[in-house]
Amino acid sequence: MEKTEATIITIGDELLIGQTIDTNSAWMATRLNEAGIWLRRRVAVGDSREDILQALREESAKVPLILITGGLGPTADDITKDVLCEYFDTRLVWNEAALQRVTQLLQRRGLPMLERNRQQALLPEACTPVPNERGSAPGMWFEKDGVVYVSMPGVPYEMQGMMEATVLPRLHTRFHTPxxxxxxxxxxxxxxxxxxxxxxxxxxxxxxxxxxxxxxxxxxxxxxxxxxxxxxxxxxxxxxxxxxxxxxxxxxxxxxxxxxxTADITLEALLGQLLLRNGRTLGTAESCTGGYIAHRITSVPGSSAYFKGSVVSYVNAVKQEVLKVGADTLQQHGAVSEAVVREMVTGALALLHTDYAIAVSGILGPGGGTPEKPVGTVWVAAGSRDRTLAKSYHLRHDRQRNTAMAASYAMNLLRTLLETGEAL
Amino acid sequence: MEKTEATIITIGDELLIGQTIDTNSAWMATRLNEAGIWLRRRVAVGDSREDILQALREESAKVPLILITGGLGPTADDITKDVLCEYFDTRLVWNEAALQRVTQLLQRRGLPMLERNRQQALLPEACTPVPNERGSAPGMWFEKDGVVYVSMPGVPYEMQGMMEATVLPRLHTRFHTPxxxxxxxxxxxxxxxxxxxxxxxxxxxxxxxxxxxxxxxxxxxxxxxxxxxxxxxxxxxxxxxxxxxxxxxxxxxxxxxxxxxTADITLEALLGQLLLRNGRTLGTAESCTGGYIAHRITSVPGSSAYFKGSVVSYVNAVKQEVLKVGADTLQQHGAVSEAVVREMVTGALALLHTDYAIAVSGILGPGGGTPEKPVGTVWVAAGSRDRTLAKSYHLRHDRQRNTAMAASYAMNLLRTLLETGEAL
The missing domain is CATH 3.30.70.2860 (Alpha-Beta Plaits)
Incomplete structure (x- = not known):
């Protein structure tokens, strides 16, 4: 049995000058993979007729399935549709269903119909339209010389809706997949x-x-x-x-x-499972991570069952007044210290009435370092009323990566506490 | 004058099954672009000898510069180096500088030298090594038939260090760029x-x-x-x-x-500029966004000059007890209401002692909706002691995108307030 192999072609100058990070490809790759289709290559090209045609020709010689995203919006920098007409040797014709769809969508939003909105209903005669439940530009399904081509908009939400509602089911019947x-x-x-x-x-x-x-x-x-x-x-x-x-x-x-x-699960989801299983609640007290830990924990659907809230104490006054960290402690040890993160845990437990709290204080850069506490110095703590673990790290990356690492280390410390404590 | 065109080839199965989002390409694209090099294509292939060789052959026929990332780590699923040897018809030899570097790195971290660490110092004889100041695997610079190939590790921090310290300066002297x-x-x-x-x-x-x-x-x-x-x-x-x-x-x-x-700046950086210019301070009170706004604001280096902190009031008890939202208000209007976000602004201003506060309360999904307040209902507010603006939205996307949108709308409301108020 042969693997069904595919290529994703993403179209758009914004991907080639770095203005946009390509999250579509990863999402599509996951779904294809689950469907038993092996993504062999991903190719990104700019809004250039020659480069799009070349990519279509070259990839269709390698794989029987090509998924295309990008270049289907209402503005003049999009050329995908014309190039597809040229490649499939067809012409644009009005599609009645697509026209109705755009009309309804604009009416519902109370907007007038512009000529460029209308033109989204012009589709290549050779294609089978793919309905777009989440936007105005329909997708297009082509077949030529045994190769399937599906063209979708680059807006992630619209592309995802199309893939789930129409494209993946059609691929399932069209290909025999391992x-x-x-x-x-x-x-x-x-x-x-x-x-x-x-x-x-x-x-x-x-x-x-x-x-x-x-x-x-x-x-x-x-x-x-x-x-x-x-x-x-x-x-x-x-x-x-x-x-x-x-x-x-x-x-x-x-x-x-x-x-x-034993599953591919994020640390925040794993913490959620451990807390839920034991009916326990969590809060955070964050200095340098600035709310990022709370954000990651609340990115898990249903986290309101165990997460109560957070205090982001970016300045010392908030640490003192809201979290009740002692002025002496701050004075004696400095804001980035084991003593302070331990008091932040205690303060968060009391203020938010939670069973557990995570606390972080550090210097993530680029500025703010001192000879004794250089950029990258971070203290994390995780604790309950009975027991608090604290640990320090010296991170050596940029601000963004240091933030992500500090958050992961802090959550991992809570995991250790939960697993070595009453949760076991 | 000809444009210098380049292709980025990223190697690794994780990019093709969706386990990793490719952030390297966007970063590299930005830097190449600034250097006057036009990225023409980006190609991702798996850890497959044939596919890597094919990509090298095909892309070198199109452009004079190929940047390769991925597949240079210490574990057995990495095959890039062997394939490069085959492609450039060369063999692996020990590189003394690279071996010293690995040895030092492991010593500094107090770790023993394993055979697989040692092997990172085995480099193709035909390459010029590119030093890796941030990790153990060196990069490799090859030239063949007028085409430059640079292979770098996939770890973003290491790749970025290599690009900035060595690769971009060398490209500058090697190519004439528009x-x-x-x-x-x-x-x-x-x-x-x-x-x-x-x-x-x-x-x-x-x-x-x-x-x-x-x-x-x-x-x-x-x-x-x-x-x-x-x-x-x-x-x-x-x-x-x-x-x-x-x-x-x-x-x-x-x-x-x-x-x-009139510059390509994020909303959070723009807010930072407006606040700094007027010597004003900011705090946030977040319910459904769970700290994401505070995270975005603190992702700006130097934000500690104007951002004091945040209260994430994920449950009503925290809204009442910490932010002093009235029990009556919650009872009468519900947590997702104009009255509540206005009181959250007032509470945050008082608790955090800031000039401005942003507040958000909503239902971002997938659960939690009611007939009167369906999933996607969000109230945002931005205010000072004198004036508070509030606005509601009906978001129709998934949890992650709804969070990002709610945060952007809330920050944009503060921007409006700052620009129509005393800041003008």
């Missing part, structure tokens, strides 16, 4: 090289797995965590899963001391 | 289609600009804002800039009513 399955083990506390050393024989064993199932291991470092992902490919889902589960069991057995979770 | 210049106008309050309508003649005029300078206009919607970016390309920096400035002046003159800023 099973592609993943299992991810989350570990913490051991570096990538050392884990790899321990897994050397296990990895050799993966190459000896008899066809038709094959399994790959990938190492994915993620700040406080290291993710180990096994990917299995095989023709029969049940058989593929059985082989994968056997290998995943072996992997787990090799790393009991550093295993954090 | 000027690529941008000017961005930030607007707010008018939809993309309507702005495009007003700019129709201006856009036609861009096509009439005489060579050798050419200018393009791009529309980049960004939640509460719409960015209009002019890109100019020309052989002589001063001449190119003069043409660009003239056009940018015309663009500004066409949109005085909706212009927010």
């Amino acid at each position: 099973a592609i399955l993943h299992r991810t083990l989350l570990t913490s506390g051991m570096g990538e090289s050392f884990v790899a050393e321990r897994l050397a024989d296990f990895e050799k064993g993966l190459f000896a797995i008899p066809p038709p199932v094959s399994i790959k291991l990938a190492y994915l470092p993620d700040f406080a965590l290291l993710k180990l992902r096994l990917t299995a490919i095989g023709p029969v889902p049940a058989d593929t899963e059985a082989v994968l589960e056997r290998q995943f069991g072996q992997l787990q057995a090799l790393l009991p001391d550093i295993t954090v979770a | 000027a690529i210049l941008h000017r961005t106008l930030l607007t707010s309050g008018m939809g993309e289609s309507f702005v495009a309508e007003r700019l129709a003649d201006f856009e036609k005029g861009l096509f009439a600009i005489p060579p050798p300078v050419s200018i393009k206009l791009a529309y980049l919607p960004d939640f509460a804002l719409l960015k209009l970016r002019l890109t100019a390309i020309g052989p002589v920096p001063a001449d190119t800039e003069a043409v660009l400035e003239r056009q940018f002046g015309q663009l500004q003159a066409l949109l005085p009513d909706i212009t927010v800023a």
Whole structure:
């Protein structure tokens, strides 16, 4: 059985001058993968007729499925539709359903119909339109010489709606797809090289797995965590899963001391599970992370069941007045100190009436460092009324990455507390 | 004068199954662009010998510069180095400087040297090593048949250090590059289609600009804002800039009513400038956004000069007890209401002792909606002791996007307040 392979082509100058980070490709890749389609290449080209045509020609020689995003908006810098007409040797015709759709959408928003809005209903005659429930520009499905091409808008929300409602179901019936399955083990506390050393024989064993199932291991470092992902490919889902589960069991057995979770889950979601399971609540007291930990925790749907709130004490006055950190403590130890983060935990527990609190204070850069406390010095703490753990780090990256790392380390410390305390 | 064109090849299965979002490409694209190098294509391929070789062959036929990231770590799923040896018909030899570097790095971290660490000092004989000040795997610079290839690790922090310290300076001397210049106008309050309508003649005029300078206009919607970016390309920096400035002046003159800023700046940085200029301070009181606004505001270096802190009142008890929102108000209007966000502003101003406060309360989904207040209902407010503006929105996206939109709308409301109030 052959793998169905695909290419994603993203169109738009903004991707080539760095103004936009391509999040569409990762989303599409995940969905294709779940659907048993192997994404072989991703190609980004600018709003250039020649480059778009070249990409269509070259990729269609490699794979039977091409997904295209970008270049389908109402403004004049979009040229995708004309280029597709040229490539498929067809012409633009009015599409009645698409015209109605744009008309309704503008009416509902109380906006007049401009000529450039109307033109979104002009579609290549050779395509099957793909409805866009979330915007005005329809998608387009083409087939030529055995290759399927699907063109979608670049707006993530619109593209995602189209993929889920129409494109993925149609791909499922159009292609015969193998099973592609993943299992991810989350570990913490051991570096990538050392884990790899321990897994050397296990990895050799993966190459000896008899066809038709094959399994790959990938190492994915993620700040406080290291993710180990096994990917299995095989023709029969049940058989593929059985082989994968056997290998995943072996992997787990090799790393009991550093295993954090047996699913691909974020630290914030994992904390949510641990808190929910024990009916406990959480708050945060953040200085340098500026609310980022609270943001990550509340990014989990349903987090209101265990997260009560946060105090971002960016200045010392808020640490003192709101979190009741002692003036003496600040004076004696400085804001970035073990004593202060411990008092921040105590203050947050009392103010927010939670069972647990996370606290962070540090200097994330680029400015603010001193000889004794250089940029990158961070203290994190996690505690309950009974017990508080505190730890310091020296981060050496830029402000954004230091923030992300400090947040991960702080949440990982709460995880340790939860798992070594009453949660076990 | 020819443009110097480049391709970025990113290597790694994690990019093709959606486990990783490619932020490296956007960063590299920005830097190349600033250096006058036009990124023509971006290609992502998996950890597959054939696919990497194919990408190297195909891209080198198109452009004279290929930047490669990914696949240079210490674990067994990385194959880039071997494939590069095959492609450049060379072999791995020990590099003394790289070996010293790894040795020092591990010593400094108190870790033993493993064989797989040692092997990072094995480099293709045909390459010029690129020092890695931020990690253990050096980069590699190759030249073959007039094409430059630079291979770097996929870890963003390491790649960025290498680019800035070594790769960009070397590219500058190796290639003759034209000027690529941008000017961005930030607007707010008018939809993309309507702005495009007003700019129709201006856009036609861009096509009439005489060579050798050419200018393009791009529309980049960004939640509460719409960015209009002019890109100019020309052989002589001063001449190119003069043409660009003239056009940018015309663009500004066409949109005085909706212009927010004349630079490519984030809303949070813009707020920072406005607050700093007037010596004012800010705090936030966040319910549904869960600290995300505070996070964005504190992501700006130097924000401690005007940002004092935040209260994330995820539950009503915190709204009442910490922010002093009235129990009656909550009872009568519900937590998602104009009355509550106005009291949250008042509470934050008093608690955090700031001149301005932003408040948000809403239901961002997927759960929590009611018939009267469906998912997506959000109230935002921005105020000082004298005046508070409040506004409601009905967001229709997923939790993550709704959070980002609510934050942008709330910050934009403060911008309006600052610009229509004493700041003008």
